[in-house]
Amino acid sequence: MTDLAHGKPATGTAPSSDHAPASRRDFLTIAGSAIAAVGAVCVAWPLLDTMNPAKDTLAAGAPVDIDLTHVQPGQQIVVLWRSTPIFVVNRTPDLLKVLQDPKDVALLSDPDSTVMQQPAYATNWHRSIQPGYSVLVGICTHLGCIPSYMPQPNSVNPGWLGGYFCPCHGSRYDLAGRVYSGVPAPYNLPVPPYHFLNKTMVRIGENPPDGGDYDLNSVVQI
Numbered sequence: 001m002t003d004l005a006h007g008k009p010a011t012g013t014a015p016s017s018d019h020a021p022a023s024r025r026d027f028l029t030i031a032g033s034a035i036a037a038v039g040a041v042c043v044a045w046p047l048l049d050t051m052n053p054a055k056d057t058l059a060a061g062a063p064v065d066i067d068l069t070h071v072q073p074g075q076q077i078v079v080l081w082r083s084t085p086i087f088v089v090n091r092t093p094d095l096l097k098v099l100q101d102p103k104d105v106a107l108l109s110d111p112d113s114t115v116m117q118q119p120a121y122a123t124n125w126h127r128s129i130q131p132g133y134s135v136l137v138g139i140c141t142h143l144g145c146i147p148s149y150m151p152q153p154n155s156v157n158p159g160w161l162g163g164y165f166c167p168c169h170g171s172r173y174d175l176a177g178r179v180y181s182g183v184p185a186p187y188n189l190p191v192p193p194y195h196f197l198n199k200t201m202v203r204i205g206e207n208p209p210d211g212g213d214y215d216l217n218s219v220v221q222i
């Protein structure tokens with residue numbers, strides 16, 4: 001399950017179509033429609049309206065704050081930051097177990113994240129600050145489509161361990177955004193700068209106080 005969320009400026013959510021192939025430009029159109037639909041969505045999720053940031057604030061690249069208490073175990077939300085989709089997943093112990101499964105690792109092109117696609121504080125087996133939450137740029141490193149969140153085993157093909165599937169040309173990533181070998185996408189999904197304000201609030205677009213000066217523009221490829 002994926003929801004499109006708009007974080008509050010340095011303090012997001014409407015539903016998106018999950019599995020249709022979409023480029024980054026298509027996504028922006030989807031996002032615009034989702035914003036227009038907020039009134040209807042509020043019935044299901046009253047927080048949506050209060051968490052919508054001003055569009056010009058987002059476009060300016062201001063950090064956005066996300067309340068993780070509304071992200072259910074196993075759920076993904078999509079947050080807009082700098083007009084870029086950011087995937088935030090509440091990873092359960094079962095989902096995390098896959099990331100260290102030798103069967104998963106054997107499928108990956110860069111399992112140890114040696115290519116500069118993430119900050120130093122997310123250069124680890126789970127590519128995040130806290131294993132339980134992933135924060136990834138939701139843009140395929142092949143040609144910029146939006147990968148689909150497919151956490152269920154066998155949901156893409158028999159033997160699928162769970163991860164992201166890009167329907168445009170078939171690239172695959174695991175649930176840490178690590179790209180499979182032998183697919184069109186050359187690199188892992190980037191990790192944006194982010195940090196935790198407390199146990200349940202994450203700020204996207206800003207490094208931790210001791211996290212250096214990592215900038216998303218420094219990655220090899222978005």
Ligand code: FES
Pocket residue numbers: 140141142143144145166167168169170171184185
């Ligand atoms: S854009 Fe994702 S596989 Fe080509």
